[in-house]
Amino acid sequence: xxxxxxxxxxxxxxxxxxxxxxxxxxxxxxxxxxxxxxxxxxxxxxxxxxxxxxxxxxxxxxxxxxxxxxxxxxxxxxxxxxxxxxxxxxxxxxxxxxxxxxxxxxxxxxxxxx
Amino acid sequence: xxxxxxxxxxxxxxxxxxxxxxxxxxxxxxxxxxxxxxxxxxxxxxxxxxxxxxxxxxxxxxxxxxxxxxxxxxxxxxxxxxxxxxxxxxxxxxxxxxxxxxxxxxxxxxx
Numbered sequence: 001x002x003x004x005x006x007x008x009x010x011x012x013x014x015x016x017x018x019x020x021x022x023x024x025x026x027x028x029x030x031x032x033x034x035x036x037x038x039x040x041x042x043x044x045x046x047x048x049x050x051x052x053x054x055x056x057x058x059x060x061x062x063x064x065x066x067x068x069x070x071x072x073x074x075x076x077x078x079x080x081x082x083x084x085x086x087x088x089x090x091x092x093x094x095x096x097x098x099x100x101x102x103x104x105x106x107x108x109x110x111x112x113x114x
Numbered sequence: 115x116x117x118x119x120x121x122x123x124x125x126x127x128x129x130x131x132x133x134x135x136x137x138x139x140x141x142x143x144x145x146x147x148x149x150x151x152x153x154x155x156x157x158x159x160x161x162x163x164x165x166x167x168x169x170x171x172x173x174x175x176x177x178x179x180x181x182x183x184x185x186x187x188x189x190x191x192x193x194x195x196x197x198x199x200x201x202x203x204x205x206x207x208x209x210x211x212x213x214x215x216x217x218x219x220x221x222x223x224x225x
Contacts, residue, residue, distance in 0.1 A: 004157075031211060042203060043158065043215045092157055096211045102148070103211055105157035 002027050002095050004106035012112045013083055020079045021109045023093030028073035034066070037090040037108070046091075049076040083113045116141060118206050120216030127223050133191040135219045137204035140185065144206040148213070149178065149189050152201045161202070162189070194223045 003026040013019050023032065032049040046066055048056040055068035069077045080087050090108040097104060119138045127133045137147075148163035164171045164178040164187065171178045177190040191198055204216040 033211065042217045043213075045212055048212075101146075101211070102160050102163065103213060104160065105150075107155075107157045110155075 001097055001102075001104050002029065004093055004095060004104060006093055006106040006109050008109055009107060010110040010112075012114060014114055015084055017083055018079055018081045019083065019111060020077050021091050021093075021111075023076045023078070023106060025074045025095050027098075029095045029098070030073070031096060032070065032076045033094045033103075034068065034076075034078045035092040035094060035105075037092060039088065043092065046078070049078075080111065083111075085113045087111065088113045116214055118204060118214050118216045120204050120219060122219060123217070124220040125222070127194045127221065129194065129196060129223055129225055131194050131223075133194045133198065133221055133223070134188055135202055135204070135221070136186065136188045137206075137216050138184075138186045139206050139214075141206070141208065142185070143208040144214075145209060146207045147178070147180065147187050148205050148207075149176075150203045150205065150215075152203065152218075158203060191221075194221075196223045196225045199223050 005024045007022045034046040035043045037043050045058050046061045049068050049070040051070045067079045090110050092108045093106040094103050121136050149161045150158035151161045152158040162173050162176045164180050166182050175192045180187045199222050202219045205213040207213045
């Protein structure tokens with residue numbers, strides 16, 4: 001399975017600031033996904049990061065709040081903009097296994113907004 | 115119709131017992147049903163998955179039972195161990211990698 005590395009693993013941020021989360025995969029993948037897991041909650045898909053084109057956002061998530069970059073087939077970033085305490089969550093990067101289609105997750109980036 | 119309902123929310127089982135977690139879905143277009151295990155501070159890890167053309171899949175102590183007519187599937191953990199204590203999520207997808215996750219079950223196995 002792909003090895004997925006996320007940075008930072010955790011951070012504490014002030015209200016109104018922005019934070020960029022990085023996701024690095026050890027192999028080239030066509031699709032990368034960003035999920036949010038609010039405290040004690042399930043996982044919700046934020047967007048699909050497409051290489052060479054704009055990300056595709058799910059209902060309830062907008063580019064101005066969660067801009068995404070995908071400069072190549074092994075790397076993506078998610079920025080959480082103008083943060084509020086409601087943005088305190090674990091943000092997870094995920095990629096599908098090429099042969100099986102199974103979805104694998106990184107360890108997540110735990111964000112606390114004060 | 116896109117929801118996946120998961121129960122129970124939490125579960126306490128004695129060591130050696132059977133843990134059973136249930137999920138139900140509405141959308142008959144779903145064609146892939148994975149289960150994920152998540153330990154505190156870690157990302158979800160794929161545990162076992164099933165497609166609707168089979169009614170059961172077993173991998174070691176973990177079994178998925180699938181009832182297509184009832185639109186339900188469940189995870190059974192046989193001989194539950196304290197190391198199995200984690201949060202378990204069911205999910206469903208339809209020919210894409212867009213997964214709809216259940217709300218999660220926090221399992222605690224008592225030593």
